[in-house]
Amino acid sequence: MDREILRTPDSRFENLSGFNYAPHYVEIEGIRIHYVEEGNSEKAPILLMHGEPSWCYLYRKMIPILTGAGHHIIAPDLVGFGRSDKFTRIEDYTYQMQVDIFTDFVRKLDLTEITLFCQDWGGLIGLRVVANEPDRFTRIVAANTGLPDFGTLINLIFPSLFRFLVKRQGNITREDLDSDEYSSKKSIKPFLRWVAYSQTAPEFPISEIIQNGTETELTPDVLAAYDAPFPNDSYKAGARIMPSLVPTQLKENHKTWKEVFSKWNKPFLTTFSDMDPITRGQDKEFHARVPGTKDQPHTTIKGAGHFLQEDKGEELAKVLLDFLKSTSN
16 A cells, blocks of 8 residues: 655745754655755765654754854754655554665765764664664764663563553553653653553644653744644654654664674764653663763763753754764874
8 A cells, every 4th residue: 555645835844943944855765855954065964863753943953053163964854754754644654664764865865974963763763774874974972862672582572561561551641741750760651651642642732742851941933843844633643653663673673783883883972861751871771882982971961851952952062063073083
């Protein structure tokens, strides 16, 4: 069955607060992928990969600082997000599909000597792209993300267990997400509740979700920009299904760890925030398993939530610039 594709009208992206970048597009497997490209195209690219349910608008505070320092920025939108095409059916979204599309993306644009900056799903997908094309990447910065792998045996049983645990959560409300239990530092429950909410909520208010994952109060025009890609609920199939796809590639992730990242000696930096209950502590796994993290100036961004680019984008950009300087030949 052919995938039914929706394309957000261009008018939805006019006059967005702090974001006046010209759109660029590339078609991959019949899907139009949007990306922002700014700065000095003669320089090696910095690939900024967002997560869900955000889009490359999330990087608007970082882009001018990075380009102002002479760098070349490429910030794509995942399939189902931003100005990229969107499927109407949730079953058309898979983890592997996103990995395949963005592996082809770096090939089609013939990107080399890439610095990857990835957050949330930008890491789950971006790190797998690195594994597919390791010679194209020079360094990595991981922020509030991970690459799930629980070991061979648990990887086999965890997807079924995960579905069971999500179902046990029942119908989750916004109030449940804001509860003290959601903020627990030592529980998987925040993520289980988030997945259950994405599956059961009658409405899925994108801008409210972004606000819930930030520590700063977002202005109405910024909230409107996060809602812009989604004129109505028919555009939100990807946003709803992506959380539940996290454990669907554990076998492939395990192979990636074993064959690529356990041997990755190129510079690898973590810049996690201190107020994200979803990914808190996952930076330690990178430190323990990736040789390239050794002796790097890993940073904890203070006062930032899950969407730390929104809370502390300027600070993140400066951390990235320092990392580029210290690891350049």
